[in-house]
Structure formats: structure tokens, C-alpha cells
Amino acid sequence: MADAWKSLTALGHDTARTVTVGPYRITERDDVALASVALRRGQDQAFAAAAAKAGVPLPPPLQSASGTPYGAFWVTPDMWFVTAPFASHEDIVAHLKPVFGAAASITEQTDAWVCFDLSGPALTAWMERLCNVDLAVVPDGYATRTMMDHLGVYLLKQGADAVRLFGPRSSAQSLLHALEVAAASLA
Amino acid sequence: MIIPHPILGPRDAQEFVYLGDASLIDRPDGMTAGIEVFHDYLYNRDNPAGLHRELWYHEQGDRSWLVVTRDTVTHEIVSAELARDVARARGRSK
Amino acid sequence: MSQSHRIAGGQIDRSTTLRFSFDGASYAGHPGDTLASALLANGVRLMGRSFKYHRPRGPLSAGSEEPNALVHLRSGARQEPNTRATVAELFDGLTATSQNAWPSLRFDAMAINDRLSSFFTAGFYYKTFMWPAAFWEKVYEPIIRRAAGLGALTREDDPDSYDKAFAHCDLLVIGAGPAGLMAALTAGRAGVRVILADEDFRMGGRLNAEVLTIGGQAGGDWAAGVVAELASLPNVRLMARTTVVGAFDAGIYAAVERVSDHLPVPLPGKPRQTLWRIYSKRAIVAAGATERPIAFENNDRPGIMLAGALRAYANRWGVAVGDRVAIFTNNDDGLRSAADLTAKGVQVVAVIDSRTDGPLLPGIRHLRGAQVIDSTGRLGLSGITVRLATGQTETIACTALGVSGGWNPNINIHSHHRARPEWRADIAAFVPGQGGPAGLIAAGAAAGHLSTYGALAGGHVQALAVLESLGITATAGDLPKAEDAPLNLSPLWHVPHGKGRAWIDQQNDVTVKDVKLAQQENFTSVEHLKRYTTLGMATDQGKTGNVIGIAVMAELTGRAIPETGTTIYRPPYTPVAMGALAGRSRGKEFKPFRLTPSHKWASEQGAIFVEVGNWLRTQWVPKPGETTWRESVDREVLATRRSVGICDVTTLGKIDIQGTDAAAFLDKVYCNTFSTLAVGKCRYGLMLREDGMVFDDGTTARLAEHEYVMTTTTANAVTVFRHLEYCRQVLWPDMDVQIISTTEAWAQYSVAGPNARKLLEKVVDQDISDAAFPYMGAGSVTLGGLRGRLFRISFSGELAYEVAVPARYGDALMRRLMAAGAEFDAVVYGTEALGVMRIEKGHVAGGELNGQSSALNMGLGKMVSKKKDSIGMVLSQREGMTRADGYRLVGVKPADPKGVLQAGSHFLEVGAPVELASDGGWLTSKVYSPHLGCDIALGYLKAGDQKIGRRMRAVNFLTGTDTLVDIVSPHFFDPDGERFRG
Known part of the structure; x- marks a missing residue:
């Protein structure tokens, strides 16, 4: 595009x-697309379920996790930085928003x-x-x-x-x- | 100085920004409290020789605000808690 | 000169000869030498002049405690003042010069001070140069500074680099003598992470300077063997040439590694020194002990040194300091020096033992119950006068005298947290007391165990204690055999005799007399004694002198030493170069730079950049033919107002705020209301501190029901983000709000001017007509298919937009905007033009957002909503902040259009006296407005809103100007805002 x-x-x-x-x-x-994905208050179950379904790892503090296409590392309580290949996920927010819906606040961080x-x-x-x-x-x-x-x-x-x-x-x-x-x- | 971060473990105090007395948590409600109350809240502090609870921000870390209990005589840091948990325990909400 | 005083043995490599020079004369030495040992080997005893009296001085010691032998090391820009020759490692080509002497070290004109010494006693400066007061700074101090002092700075930039680094360990062992080596070995064998740091280039501590045996081996060989084993352990890190200079909280230690000081020039890429921050769980200080002298008249001549140093020069460096040597001691360790020197073939002419019952050394003239009372020799020792036990005096010719008054454990690091040491009468010395840095324990001589076996056992036992405290069980091992002799010391601090001067602190020229004077004038506390006499100050921090000073004061006041006071130390243990503290943060590397996405493009255009925080922003972009910055700025302003201009505003802080409580949250943090803002619109927001002063401002857009993007000023981006985290975690912890900075994620450009829309219509895919995208509109757009954001906001007062794309496309967007703008003669404008246009519009910025101004002061008082609780709302209503005659933002023009305004000028009524009582306020920001053709300015003026139209004066004492000005509305340009709504 x-x-x-x-x-x-x-x-x-x-x-x-x-x-x-x-x-x-x-x-x-x-070539790494990056987004912050933050849990919205009270949405713990929906958030975890959505992440599991889409294969977005949610590692605990001080850890990172890799996967395909999504990797992630913990940044602050209830927030992760999620990575994906830039070539396929340049507009990473557009990929993640449908996954999490109202359960997460998602912001592009790539650049x-x-x-x-x-x-x-x-x-x-x-x-x-x-x-x-x-x-x-x-x-x-x-x-x-x-x-x-x-x-x-x-x-x-x-x-x-x-x-x-x-x-x-x-x-x-x-x-x-x-x-x-x-x-x-x-x- | 090392601050025992409740989530991340021991962290160098260089990563933190200091704010001040943890009594700042108890902010009055601006719709009901008047100028005198706010004045007391903002300016009047105890100055203990001994244990002091104070707010620190993990700016070069996970961005958590902490309540650190520090002995002003010895510099010993007795404990560190998430300020959010302390604030909730003191009845703060929205 | 040949190495006339070199004798057999020592840990030097005689197969290699190193050439060096001192004060222009050439000498030879060997690897393993220090500058001091090499000079002594060449028969040079005179190495410096004293601080105050310019007395000839040679080394007192063989280590870092050295007060006298301070030199300029190296030359040119690499010259380093006050370098201790006793620890400066010799290298080929080393050059050193003496300091504090003129015209030469041998003939120093300022030695006249020595003849006038009765005038230069303690407190002399304070008493003599008191009057007239104005003379102190201009007359007295420069003269005193020239006469007294240490080395000189080169005033050139240091060409070398310095570095900082971090290390972690379970156990830090400070000092690699017998105790430190044993501690490191015990802990290292148990598998914990050990760092062993030692200031010397050869580990082993005193073992290198002794002929003692450990387990049947020579002490030096035993040390080398232990070092080799430690080097083989992966969990042990050996740091030679590394001085632990300070203990800080929670097991953090600072250490300086002299990476390149032993080389003529650092190797490529290598720093000269590295400042280490060591994180330890436990630490053992095994820093040994420092010998102390005994004060007697003229005890400071070159050739008189500590007995242990005399022995170290012979044993470690193969140097006989003199051909006829005497020893003056009050303990058995002094006798060891006599024995070692005799064994080395050095003639020991006498041992003067102040004790009457000391053991006798066979074959040496041993004068028991005797004291040295004076010495002779102009530039170096030629003889001593001894008072025998019988009361008779005898003169003994000698060229070196070793003095031992006992040993002081190195309590320095242990006392860095103000732990008071304890007095131990059996060794007449302070040892580490209770307290001290948490996790730190002392071992070996530093703990008062002065024998070799005591050191080995102490290191071992303390390491076992550390292991146990770390939850590791290790069993005590068999310790090698080593001497375990007591010191048998009988205290003698100074030799009472005559009226001459007996030095206590040689670096500061403090004598017994000075202590007496302090006592007479009632400066009897140790802290007062120090300040009055300067005892213990300067580069050696009183390592050899402090305890004697306290002892003499104790004697004078009839108190016991522990009653008189103790001596504690502050960091650093030894002097630290400023370069090491700065590390890489020098010059252009003082701080990191931040570059905007259009930086490359702007550089190509020849932009002039200005530092704004860490950012480099385009200040203006000169065109060919423009000779002054004003020409460029005026052109940028006029072209923007005439057609269209583009400015990189990426540096403004951007914070993404989401969550179901995002709107309520913004209502709390802004004094005006954001919950009522429609999706797709933005609004100017004013953020107050809790005290009611303005904190920051910016526009915030509502992108969706629960999604906002806030902008902050460039300067406050970090502090606003911190504040928002504070609000959401500490004040309203249950609000559903998530925030993240997106400042750097987006390249954002302001496109301003009558043709802004026409330009953007060529770039943005959507309809951005006034109807479709009205004033204060905001939202997502695409630009040739690329995701972007568009905000219709104006700082310049023109029809203006801010357009953003992901940062990696920022360069391309700038090029695309300029290409699309070519038909409109689009210009790029910098921060200067931005400043002109915002002042023409009366918008506040840095000069007005000064942290002392309220919304009311800025003319924005109505923005503070009282219908809701927001930070600062209540206290902004305080009486002092709402007074009608308080400061108000005004515009200012010179009465004469050619008049020049200056920021910082103060407003006075015409005819009012120029005094504080007449002060009406001040001028905050000024520019030249090409639109109005004159200087214009903003300012805070008392009751300024009631003074519009008044003629006043702008007075500036700094520049001596007094200008007639007219107070006007701050809205100089298009006050009705017809242009930006267009």
C-alpha cells in the first residue's frame, strides 16, 4: 500500500x-513491527483468551517470549510490547485490534x-x-x-x-x- | 542505593526519580475540600529522623510508582511497595 | 647517571632497561619500578618542595599514602599534577617534573617562607589577611595561591578518554595482601563470584616488600601462586591497578581502574582509566595498614622515611636509599627493617630504639632508650642527633633514616559511612569499630591483625563468615605457617625537644607547634584541629599524620586518645581524576543527541540547528545571499504568512491515552474539560501543578471514544508522562487508563499559511475541505496509501495543519511536502520563525511557562473549570494568586519603532525611580516582527490587563538600557483569528 x-x-x-x-x-x-498492548481494567479473562487464541505470548516480568508471528516482552504491569515481522505486520495495530477488541489498549510503537x-x-x-x-x-x-x-x-x-x-x-x-x-x- | 522493587527485585536507585512524602497519596477531593485542606496536603510535611515513607518513580525501568520506606538516619531501605496497591489500600479508587 | 643505589634482588626485570627523565635529567630504571624507586635507585632523594614552607622533600613512603613525592607526570596535554611518584609505574619514555618550586627544585626562591616560618603558623592567613576585606580576593589570595600550592593544571584538554563500567559479585575483596588473597582464595574455591581488587600493579601487598616465608615459600612466591590459582577460577575476577575509592549504600563500591596509566599513551580505543561501579553482596576490606612516623625536629628531610618503606625499597625494588642507614623505632617491626637491610648488605649504622626493653639485634649498634632529636642536611639527610638513654647527645652521620612509630590499620573504607573506629591500646592504633557499611567486614592488618599469620587467618575466617551468611557451608582449611610476632610497641608520638619544628603532616606542613597553637586557642576538638591547622587535608587525607595529630592533642589536653577524638575518612580513598568521574560524558558526548526524522533532509538544506533539550531542531535555514540570521527568519515568517511554510514539530511530546476512563482522566489532569470533546476533534489543554501554577500546555485530540492523543511541550514531554503515571497509579488507581509515549513513533510536520490546505490536498487522500475537516479537526488519514494522522491546529495563527506519518517515512514526507509546495513557493521554517509567529499571536511558550505563572497570569484564567475536580484547581483560587493587581500577560512595543527590546527588562512607570519598589513586572520574550516592522514582546505586568495602552519604560540593568515602550494587547496579529479559521 x-x-x-x-x-x-x-x-x-x-x-x-x-x-x-x-x-x-x-x-x-x-524489519520488526512493535506495538504496546495493555490490558484494560477488568478485562483479564477476555484479554488472556484473545492473546492465547491469536498466539500472542504474555511473558511475566523480566521475560521475553518469541513465537510466530508474535513475540513479546513485559514492560510494565499489565502492558507488553508485542513484536511481529514488519513485512507481514507493518500496520501491527490493525492486526491486533480485532484480536483484542475492547479488552486491550493498543498503540503502534514500531518507529x-x-x-x-x-x-x-x-x-x-x-x-x-x-x-x-x-x-x-x-x-x-x-x-x-x-x-x-x-x-x-x-x-x-x-x-x-x-x-x-x-x-x-x-x-x-x-x-x-x-x-x-x-x-x-x-x- | 538499591531499591527492592516489588516486581523486579533489587534495582539501582539511579533508575528512579524521587518525588517526596507518600502522604501525597491522600489527595483531598477538590469538589469538597477547600483551600486550607489542600494547602495542608501540599505543603505541610513531617520530617522524621527515622522511618519515612516516600514516593519513587522507576523512570528508567517499568514506570511503576513505588512507596519506599527508608530510614532517614541510616539510609536503610526497609521496604518498597507498588504505590497503586498502597493507594487502593488507603481507599483511593477513581 | 647510573643506578648507583641499586642492590641485588627485588621484583624488577633487570633484563629490560627503561629510560625516563625527571626535571630534564635522564635516568634508567626497570619494569617493576615505580618512579620513586627508580629515582632512589639513581640516588635521587629530592623529589619535591613542601606546600607552605617550600622545604626540600623526598618520599616518605613506598605507597599510596605518600605526602611528599608529588610530581607532574608526563608532559604537554597529558601532564598530570600531584601524581605520587611512589605509585607511578615506570614506563619507557616517562617524563616527570617537580612542582611547587621556582626556579628549580634545588634552589627554590620561595624557600624564604621556611625562614619566615614563625609567621606562617596555623591560622596565619586568617589572622593576617583579614583587613581590608576587599584585599582578600584581589591581593592576598592570588599571592598566597602562587606561593603555596601543589601542581599546576595544563589548561589543555585531556586528549585521552575515560570510561565507566559495572561489575557484580557475591564478594568484593579490597586489597590483595595476605589477608585479601586468603579471603579471595577461600571464597573462590567455594564457588562464589569474587572480585579481588588491588591498587598495586602487582598483587601481594606487603608480601612483595618482605622476605617473610609462608608455608616455607618466599611470601612473594606464595602470593604469585595464589594469584595464579585465582586467575584459573572462572568465578574470580582479578582487578589489579584498581583502587576501591568509596563505599556506598547497599554494597555498591566505586573503584578506579588505571587501564593505561602505566603506558606512554593508551592503546587505540582503550580508556586511560575506568570508573567501576561494583555491586556486591558482601565485601571484605583487607587494605592492610599504613606505617606512621614519629615527629622530631627536622624530621622531613629527603632520606628520612618510614622504616617499612626503606625495607620495601630494598626488598621489592632492590634499592638502598642510603649507604649509611639508621633506624628509629618504638616497636619490633622497625627492627625487622634493620635486619632486612643488613641482610641485603646495607650498612645499618644504628638502631635508635625508644624502648628500653626491646630485643637486641646481633651485630647492629642498638641504642635502647634513645631518641632522634634532630637531623641535618640541606637538600637531603646527612646526619641525625640522638639523645641517648644517658641523656647525652650524639651525632650520627647517615644518609637514610627509617622511622617506625607503629602501624595504623587502613580503616578508611570502613569509616565511609561514619562508623567510628575503636582504639586498641596494644597496637596503639584505631581499628574498625561497630557499624560500617552493611555487608562489609575488615580482615587482616586492616582489622588490626598485624602479623602475617594474623592476616592469613583473618582473611580465611572472614571469608568463611561471608560464605556462611550467603548460605554456603565451607569448612576451615589448614593455614600455611607464617610469622605471628607481636608488635611490642611502646607509644611515642613526638620527641619533645627544643624549639624547632617537628612535622606531623608533611603534606600540609603541619607541625607539633601548630597543634599546640590550636590547643592554646581552644581548637581542641579533632574537627576544629583539622580546620584550624589543615591537618589531614589534601591528596593524602592525613594517612600518615592524623593519628599523631590526635595523639599530640591528647597529650596537650591531658586526655586519653579515644577521648580526644577519632579519625574517619570520606571517599575517595585516593584522589580520583575528574575525567574518570565524567567518563565518556565529555564534549559532544556529554549527552546523547535526538534527531528528528527530517534531520537528514534539513542538513542537506544547510539548516542551522539549535539544541532544545537533547533534540537538534532546525533554527533557521539560510538561503544563498542571506548574510544574517534575521534575513532568513524574516523571510521564513513572511513567506509562511504570505503562502505556506513547513516546520518539523516531531519534538513535541505525544502521549497515547486509552481506556474507558480516559476522558475522566483528562478532566482530572487538565484544568479545562476534555470529556465533552467530540471524537475527531482536538482542543487546547492547560495542565496545572497542584499548587495552581501552569505546568504544561498542548493540544489533545480525541481519536475514538476511549482513545486520545495528547501533545506536550518539547521541554516537558518526560515530566508530563511521569506526572500522568503518577496520576493514574497513585491518585486514581482504579481508573481504566493506559498510557504510552509515541513522541518518536511519528514524524509530525506543521503546514501553515494561506495555501496550507491546497498543499495538503495534493498529499492527503481524503477530503480536507473546511467542511469535511474544520478548524480543530483531528483524525486518521492516508497519504498515498500510507497511514497517517492529521490535526487542524495552529500555533502560527495561520490556516494550519499538523500531519504525521510513521517516523521511518518522515524524510519522504518532508520531501513530498516540499515538492507539492513548490508551486506555492513553500518554505521550511525553524524555531526562530516559529517563535516570531507565536509571539505575534500572543501564545505562551518557554519564557512565559516559567513554573511561577498561573493561568490567570497568562490571561487564561477562564480555562480553569470549577465544575470538576482537577489538579491545581483548588489552589489556583488562593488569594495571592487571584489578586486583581497580579501579573497579567501583555504585549509590548517600543514607543519608537526603531527601539530595541530585551527579554529580562523590567517595567517601570515613566518618571518612577529605578528601584525595586517601582518594579512592575518583566519582559519574558521578544522578537522582531517582520509583519509589524518593529520589535515586539510579551511580558508579565502587574495589573497588565488594566494598563493596555499605557506608555512605560523597559529598564535593563545588565545592558544599561532604558527604553520607552507601549503596553498593548498580546495579540499583535489577526486578533480575531480569521486566518486560522479560513
């Missing part, structure tokens, strides 16, 4: 790129955030230069809000050598710079 519209990634590129610093890789992901996938050995050493998350100890699937270089960032641990970040889109370049500097100090 919006084929004629050219998009820019949060970093200002035509297409998402990967930055490599030594053994560390920072990949911008512009509010820049998404970075980080990979490389010893991610703990990298992340401890940026935030206070005890990455060595938390399990895979851990999700939390944390601070990196003054920026509020959601951090999702996806494996021993894989972390996904959602940072404020307008500060994508500043966040990337912080990631690069920290990686360079280890490389």
Missing part, C-alpha cells in the same frame, strides 16, 4: 546495516524505537561497560529496561552471545556510538 513511500532506517540509511567492531557485530533491524541485534563473544564484557545488567547471570529470555549512556533501553538476552536492544529512535546514532566505543575498548 505504501510502496511508493521510501523509508529511512533509524540510523538514516536506506537499508539496515551491520557495523562490525573487532569480534562484535551491531545489526540494525528495521518509536531503534532495534539493534548485538552478537559476538563475551557479550558480558561489552554490556558491562554500558549498563548495570548482570548479563552473566540472567537467563536467556531475560528482558529489562536499563540505562545505556543516559538512554532508556530495553535489553533482551537472546542467548549467550546474542542481545537485542530497543533504544529511543531519535537517539539511534548516539546509542550506536556508545556501543561502538565500548566495543572498541575491548577489541
Whole structure:
């Protein structure tokens, strides 16, 4: 529908790129659609049933869950951020509203955030230069809000050598710079 | 300083924003209470040397407002509760 | 110069020679040396001049407690002042220079202060330079600052970077001497996460400086073996060159890692230092003990040092500080120094033992019951005068004197939360007392266990206690054999003799006399003593001097030491570079930037950006030929009012508010009513604080029955969101309201001007005629199939819309709008033009939303609905805030159209005296209006609504201007709003 519209990634590129610093890789992901899905008061049963039916996971605090097409992580009591492939779910709210009806408040969040996938050995050493998350100890699937270089960032641990970040889109370049500097100090 | 978040466990106080005395929860009703009552509510505070209940906001976290009980003499943080639960227990609703 | 004072042994790598220079002279040293050990190896004892008297000084110690040997390390922009030569790790090419001496270290003109010392006693400055008061800042202080002081700053930017990092552990062990190593080993073997941090570049602590054996091994070898085992454990992290500088609440410790200080230049990408924030469940401070001197006359000459330091230089660094060495002690540890030096082949000419019953060392002249009473040697020690037990005096030639007055446990970290230490008479020292940071315990010498075995046992036992408290059972192991000798100390703090000066605190030039003077003038409390004499201040924080100062005061006042007072410390343990505290937050990296979706496009246009919070917003966009910013801004304003202009307003805060109580919620947080707003419409909202002052403003649109989108000012986006969370969680917890920020999700542009609709009709798919999309309309639209939002709102006073699309399409939308606007000569306008147009319309913004102004002040008093309860409603009705003669928003024009207005000017009646009583208010914001052809401004004026049409003065003391102005309505332009309704 919006084929004629050219998009820019949060970093200002035509297409998402990967930055490599030594053994560390920072990949911008512009193919993740994101929405906040919040429980409306008193709608607990309808909300849970709708989520279960549509396959929207509702992980508990400090956790993320992945699935097809929907993944999710907990952000605040009674609210989750739900992810889906951008190609199929660009207007993610239009997909989710029929699912939840009046049981949820749903808001598009895709372009509010820049998404970075980080990979490389010893991610703990990298992340401890940026935030206070005890990455060595938390399990895979851990999700939390944390601070990196003054920026509020959601951090999702996806494996021993894989972390996904959602940072404020307008500060994508500043966040990337912080990631690069920290990686360079280890490389 | 570490705040024992009731949902998220121990969190660095750097992630929080401090507001003040938890008595702010007991906001009078503007349609019935007059200026004097509101004035007392907004400006008059106890200043205890010891346990103090206060409002903290987990801004760089899950956005929960907490009621933190802190000893102003030792800095020890005795407990932290969701402010929403405290407010409901004190009879606040809509 | 050759390494004339180098002797055999030591933990230095003699296979490699490092070249370095001090005050321009070249020297050689080896890896493993410190600057001090290398200079001493080259026969250099004189390393600095004292703070006040410019006395020649050499190192007193071999560690971080050093008060004297402070140098400028490195040169150029990397020069660092007040660096302790005793801990500066030698590297090839190191350059250092002395500080606080002119023209040279050997001949220092300011040494005249030493001759005038009777004038420079404690309190001298306060008493002498009191009058006239005006002279203090302009005359006295600059002279004193030049004469007294430490190192100098380069005044150049530090070319290196600093970093911050976070670490987590179950147990933090502070100090890697025998106690720390044993504690780390015990806990590490039990499998808990351990961080072992030590300020030295070689772990082992005093073991590196001793010839003691542990379990039959040399102490240094034992330490190396333990370090190797710890390094092999995945749950143990070793942090050498890392000083734990402070204990904070809940087991958080700050530590500075000197990543690159031992290198000429940091490796690429590496910081010079890293400030660690360590989260620990438990901590053991095993920071050892610091030897203290004994005060006697002229006890500060280069060559006089702590006995343990003299021994450390010999044992660890293979350096004999002097060819003829004497020892002055009041305890058995001093005898160990004599024995070690003798074993190293250094001639020990005498041991002066103040005790009468100390054990005798074979083969050494041991003078029991004797005291050193004076010394000689202009730039370095040449001899000492000894008062023998018989009362006779004897002069002994020597070039080094080791002094031991006992050992002070390093209670520093333990006292960071103001825990008072306890006095232990058997070692005549303070040990950690009750309290202290939760989860922290002391072990080894830091806890007062001064023997090697005591340290090993203490570390082991305390680690077991930590493990038990963490719920881990570990059994006590067999400890290796080690010496366990008592100190046998007989207190001696200073040697009473004559009228000369005996130094207590060498860094601050505080002598026994100064303490006496303080006592005479009744500054007898320890805190007063410190402030009066400066005892214990500056870079060493009194590590060697404080306890002696208290002891002398105790003696003078006839009290016991614990009655006199205690000494506690504040962070940091050792000085911390400002760069380390700043970390990466320097220059352009001070804070993150926020860029709008049109930033790339605007950069291509040559836009000038302005920082608004963290945002970079287009301020104006110069065109070729425009030479001043005013030309550009005037053009942007006129073109917008004439045809159409486009402005990026993405930075305004946007908050999505949903839920069945969303309408009721907005009625609470706004002073005006939103529940009556129709779906598809928006309304200007005014948000008050509970005290009735205006907090924020913006338009809020109702997109559906239970769905609103609120806009906030750019500046308050974060605080309004915080406030809304407060309202919905704390004040009205049962309201069905969900909120989420969408500020960054949407690129939003204002399209303003008579041709705004015509332009947008080319871009928006739906009918946006005035009938279909009237003033204050709001809703979802599509733009060439793309989902978007359209709001018909106007800040500029023109027919105007704000159009939004998902942020990734923001760049494309800006290009599309400009292309569609080409036929209308559309311009892009920045924040300056925005400011001009909003002031022409009398809209309030930053200058008026100052946190001290009410709705009434702003001329918006009628917006506060009293039919419903909203935040701030009640208190906005307070007497002081509703007075008829209170401030009101007015417009201001210069009486002479060429007149210049200035924000911050105060309003006075014509002819009124320029004094506070005449103050009528102030001018909040001003611009040049190209439309009106003159400066215009907004301001708050007392009873301003009754003074429209009056001529007044705008007086500005800062710029010395006094301008006649006319008070007018704040609505300068299109007061009836015909244009935006068009």
C-alpha cells in the first residue's frame, strides 16, 4: 500500500546495516513491527483468551517470549510490547485490534524505537561497560529496561552471545556510538 | 542505593526519580475540600529522623510508582511497595 | 647517571632497561619500578618542595599514602599534577617534573617562607589577611595561591578518554595482601563470584616488600601462586591497578581502574582509566595498614622515611636509599627493617630504639632508650642527633633514616559511612569499630591483625563468615605457617625537644607547634584541629599524620586518645581524576543527541540547528545571499504568512491515552474539560501543578471514544508522562487508563499559511475541505496509501495543519511536502520563525511557562473549570494568586519603532525611580516582527490587563538600557483569528 513511500532506517540509511567492531557485530533491524498492548481494567479473562487464541505470548516480568508471528516482552504491569515481522505486520495495530477488541489498549510503537541485534563473544564484557545488567547471570529470555549512556533501553538476552536492544529512535546514532566505543575498548 | 522493587527485585536507585512524602497519596477531593485542606496536603510535611515513607518513580525501568520506606538516619531501605496497591489500600479508587 | 643505589634482588626485570627523565635529567630504571624507586635507585632523594614552607622533600613512603613525592607526570596535554611518584609505574619514555618550586627544585626562591616560618603558623592567613576585606580576593589570595600550592593544571584538554563500567559479585575483596588473597582464595574455591581488587600493579601487598616465608615459600612466591590459582577460577575476577575509592549504600563500591596509566599513551580505543561501579553482596576490606612516623625536629628531610618503606625499597625494588642507614623505632617491626637491610648488605649504622626493653639485634649498634632529636642536611639527610638513654647527645652521620612509630590499620573504607573506629591500646592504633557499611567486614592488618599469620587467618575466617551468611557451608582449611610476632610497641608520638619544628603532616606542613597553637586557642576538638591547622587535608587525607595529630592533642589536653577524638575518612580513598568521574560524558558526548526524522533532509538544506533539550531542531535555514540570521527568519515568517511554510514539530511530546476512563482522566489532569470533546476533534489543554501554577500546555485530540492523543511541550514531554503515571497509579488507581509515549513513533510536520490546505490536498487522500475537516479537526488519514494522522491546529495563527506519518517515512514526507509546495513557493521554517509567529499571536511558550505563572497570569484564567475536580484547581483560587493587581500577560512595543527590546527588562512607570519598589513586572520574550516592522514582546505586568495602552519604560540593568515602550494587547496579529479559521 505504501510502496511508493521510501523509508529511512533509524540510523538514516536506506537499508539496515551491520557495523562490525573487532569480534562484535551491531545489526540494525528495521524489519520488526512493535506495538504496546495493555490490558484494560477488568478485562483479564477476555484479554488472556484473545492473546492465547491469536498466539500472542504474555511473558511475566523480566521475560521475553518469541513465537510466530508474535513475540513479546513485559514492560510494565499489565502492558507488553508485542513484536511481529514488519513485512507481514507493518500496520501491527490493525492486526491486533480485532484480536483484542475492547479488552486491550493498543498503540503502534514500531518507529518509536531503534532495534539493534548485538552478537559476538563475551557479550558480558561489552554490556558491562554500558549498563548495570548482570548479563552473566540472567537467563536467556531475560528482558529489562536499563540505562545505556543516559538512554532508556530495553535489553533482551537472546542467548549467550546474542542481545537485542530497543533504544529511543531519535537517539539511534548516539546509542550506536556508545556501543561502538565500548566495543572498541575491548577489541 | 538499591531499591527492592516489588516486581523486579533489587534495582539501582539511579533508575528512579524521587518525588517526596507518600502522604501525597491522600489527595483531598477538590469538589469538597477547600483551600486550607489542600494547602495542608501540599505543603505541610513531617520530617522524621527515622522511618519515612516516600514516593519513587522507576523512570528508567517499568514506570511503576513505588512507596519506599527508608530510614532517614541510616539510609536503610526497609521496604518498597507498588504505590497503586498502597493507594487502593488507603481507599483511593477513581 | 647510573643506578648507583641499586642492590641485588627485588621484583624488577633487570633484563629490560627503561629510560625516563625527571626535571630534564635522564635516568634508567626497570619494569617493576615505580618512579620513586627508580629515582632512589639513581640516588635521587629530592623529589619535591613542601606546600607552605617550600622545604626540600623526598618520599616518605613506598605507597599510596605518600605526602611528599608529588610530581607532574608526563608532559604537554597529558601532564598530570600531584601524581605520587611512589605509585607511578615506570614506563619507557616517562617524563616527570617537580612542582611547587621556582626556579628549580634545588634552589627554590620561595624557600624564604621556611625562614619566615614563625609567621606562617596555623591560622596565619586568617589572622593576617583579614583587613581590608576587599584585599582578600584581589591581593592576598592570588599571592598566597602562587606561593603555596601543589601542581599546576595544563589548561589543555585531556586528549585521552575515560570510561565507566559495572561489575557484580557475591564478594568484593579490597586489597590483595595476605589477608585479601586468603579471603579471595577461600571464597573462590567455594564457588562464589569474587572480585579481588588491588591498587598495586602487582598483587601481594606487603608480601612483595618482605622476605617473610609462608608455608616455607618466599611470601612473594606464595602470593604469585595464589594469584595464579585465582586467575584459573572462572568465578574470580582479578582487578589489579584498581583502587576501591568509596563505599556506598547497599554494597555498591566505586573503584578506579588505571587501564593505561602505566603506558606512554593508551592503546587505540582503550580508556586511560575506568570508573567501576561494583555491586556486591558482601565485601571484605583487607587494605592492610599504613606505617606512621614519629615527629622530631627536622624530621622531613629527603632520606628520612618510614622504616617499612626503606625495607620495601630494598626488598621489592632492590634499592638502598642510603649507604649509611639508621633506624628509629618504638616497636619490633622497625627492627625487622634493620635486619632486612643488613641482610641485603646495607650498612645499618644504628638502631635508635625508644624502648628500653626491646630485643637486641646481633651485630647492629642498638641504642635502647634513645631518641632522634634532630637531623641535618640541606637538600637531603646527612646526619641525625640522638639523645641517648644517658641523656647525652650524639651525632650520627647517615644518609637514610627509617622511622617506625607503629602501624595504623587502613580503616578508611570502613569509616565511609561514619562508623567510628575503636582504639586498641596494644597496637596503639584505631581499628574498625561497630557499624560500617552493611555487608562489609575488615580482615587482616586492616582489622588490626598485624602479623602475617594474623592476616592469613583473618582473611580465611572472614571469608568463611561471608560464605556462611550467603548460605554456603565451607569448612576451615589448614593455614600455611607464617610469622605471628607481636608488635611490642611502646607509644611515642613526638620527641619533645627544643624549639624547632617537628612535622606531623608533611603534606600540609603541619607541625607539633601548630597543634599546640590550636590547643592554646581552644581548637581542641579533632574537627576544629583539622580546620584550624589543615591537618589531614589534601591528596593524602592525613594517612600518615592524623593519628599523631590526635595523639599530640591528647597529650596537650591531658586526655586519653579515644577521648580526644577519632579519625574517619570520606571517599575517595585516593584522589580520583575528574575525567574518570565524567567518563565518556565529555564534549559532544556529554549527552546523547535526538534527531528528528527530517534531520537528514534539513542538513542537506544547510539548516542551522539549535539544541532544545537533547533534540537538534532546525533554527533557521539560510538561503544563498542571506548574510544574517534575521534575513532568513524574516523571510521564513513572511513567506509562511504570505503562502505556506513547513516546520518539523516531531519534538513535541505525544502521549497515547486509552481506556474507558480516559476522558475522566483528562478532566482530572487538565484544568479545562476534555470529556465533552467530540471524537475527531482536538482542543487546547492547560495542565496545572497542584499548587495552581501552569505546568504544561498542548493540544489533545480525541481519536475514538476511549482513545486520545495528547501533545506536550518539547521541554516537558518526560515530566508530563511521569506526572500522568503518577496520576493514574497513585491518585486514581482504579481508573481504566493506559498510557504510552509515541513522541518518536511519528514524524509530525506543521503546514501553515494561506495555501496550507491546497498543499495538503495534493498529499492527503481524503477530503480536507473546511467542511469535511474544520478548524480543530483531528483524525486518521492516508497519504498515498500510507497511514497517517492529521490535526487542524495552529500555533502560527495561520490556516494550519499538523500531519504525521510513521517516523521511518518522515524524510519522504518532508520531501513530498516540499515538492507539492513548490508551486506555492513553500518554505521550511525553524524555531526562530516559529517563535516570531507565536509571539505575534500572543501564545505562551518557554519564557512565559516559567513554573511561577498561573493561568490567570497568562490571561487564561477562564480555562480553569470549577465544575470538576482537577489538579491545581483548588489552589489556583488562593488569594495571592487571584489578586486583581497580579501579573497579567501583555504585549509590548517600543514607543519608537526603531527601539530595541530585551527579554529580562523590567517595567517601570515613566518618571518612577529605578528601584525595586517601582518594579512592575518583566519582559519574558521578544522578537522582531517582520509583519509589524518593529520589535515586539510579551511580558508579565502587574495589573497588565488594566494598563493596555499605557506608555512605560523597559529598564535593563545588565545592558544599561532604558527604553520607552507601549503596553498593548498580546495579540499583535489577526486578533480575531480569521486566518486560522479560513
